[in-house]
Amino acid sequence: LAAGEWQRGFISLLDKLVEEETGPKGDADIRHHARELQKLLSARDVHPLQARLDLDAKRPLPQPEAHIPVYIAHRITAASTLPPLPPILEPALADAVFTHSAYTNVQKQKGLPVGDNYERLEFLGDAYIEIVASRILHSRFPHIEASQQAHFRENLVKNETLFKFACAYSFPDRLRHGSHLEKNKAWEKIISDTFEAYVAGVVLSDPEHGFEIVEDWLTNLWAPQLLNYQEKMIDNPAARTNLQALICAKGIKLDYREEKPMEMRDGGQQHFFVGVYLTGWGFENAWLGSGEDRAKGDAAINAANDALRR
Template identity: 30%
Template sequence: MNNSYLQLLRPYHILPKNPDLYLEALTHSSYANEENLGKDYQRLEFMGDAVFQIVSADMIFKKYPFMQEGEMTKLRIKLVQEVSLAQLGRHIKINTYMRLGHGEEKSHGRDKDSLIADCVEAFLGAIYIDHGFKVAKKVALSWLNWIFKDLPDLEVNDYKSQLQELIQSDSREPLRYVEIKSLGSDNNKTFYFKVVHNGIELGRGKGKTKKEAEQFAAKEALLKVAK
């Protein structure tokens, strides 16, 4: 294989210090065994997984300042689960550069979610080893933002829709979301909302956007109804 696989780095303006690391990140154990290489992507996959975990946790913590720990954990798991990383891998075409043994190639290994996801993690691990955490974080954030944008099943729970369905099962009176106040500067504002039905306040919420505040008001209302 020539150095064409290094095209994967170009969108991030990364010049490899050690090109062999990236080739290792694309090498499945079946290929390594056939070619007696002694190295495959598994160690780099371990490092990439660790980078994804901390960057995704940090991203969620900052993006959703009022989300509870359990929900943050569920969202992080969805973000870096095998199917999400495999979709990302196909998007960046990492599967076209994977080095597979003959048997794995014949069994359509190039299309397997597990192998593609492994290579994505390994490639991120190679970036981390080659350039450190700052550069690896930049790439990881770019990839995670793509997953957020293009995989709609990762949307945060839509509490407003759940509350609407629950209320409309017994009443045709619409819900109203009322802004209570907003605090902070224009660049760092927190909004406070309440949700009202038939003149009765059902719940309150706060968020960095009006939509987020409305969602958390609906969530509080759902929790009250569930009690």
């Protein structure tokens, strides 16, 4: 007999022996050793029958599909596009990052030991994030106006952006808050604060390399937004010079002034309204054109372009 057939036959005999020794007159030692020998033989790499090999080749079993809840699948998909989360090397800082003040208050009421919460770390992390965003925009977008850089930075560091990053890394699941918190704007602020605290924790736990690690990590996180930046186009950046050359002579004056107060729009964005006026050639403060923009200088250029088109 082939080795595989011999082993299968012997395992069958051991099955019969175990069955016979299970009765009231059976020997417990024989039954025990027969089962152990049966396990050892069954664990060997016994070659399957050729018919089974042929069946597996012709009619393979479908791969089993594990059911993953939708909310877990969503998190896995989101996390797969993220850079690795840098570790916080100091355990006390790591605990503080995910501890809300409500939790520490509950611990105090119970008379239990209380550690730090994330509030002081959030204060510092907020500053680090703004510095990193400023450095990135200053070095990678040197050609855009400071006002545009400030507006772009606001989009990078706003709570909505940090909240999405924190959720992708499952920060809400790690937060100890000690009470029920509704999933609203206040919750979004808490989770974005946790992200800011985490940044501070990484920097403080590694004084030598922490800031460099955070800057590289945030650059990777912000890379899609940085790549998708759409630079604001102005019809004719030299419009003020062109208008000056076309109209002005000795005693002729062009005056650019705000036509109405600056407005603060959504996201804290400034918006200016500027008009250009002519004095000379028989005119006194004659309106020539108007423009508006996030920067006062760009609003003036748009006003000159408006005048040139008329």
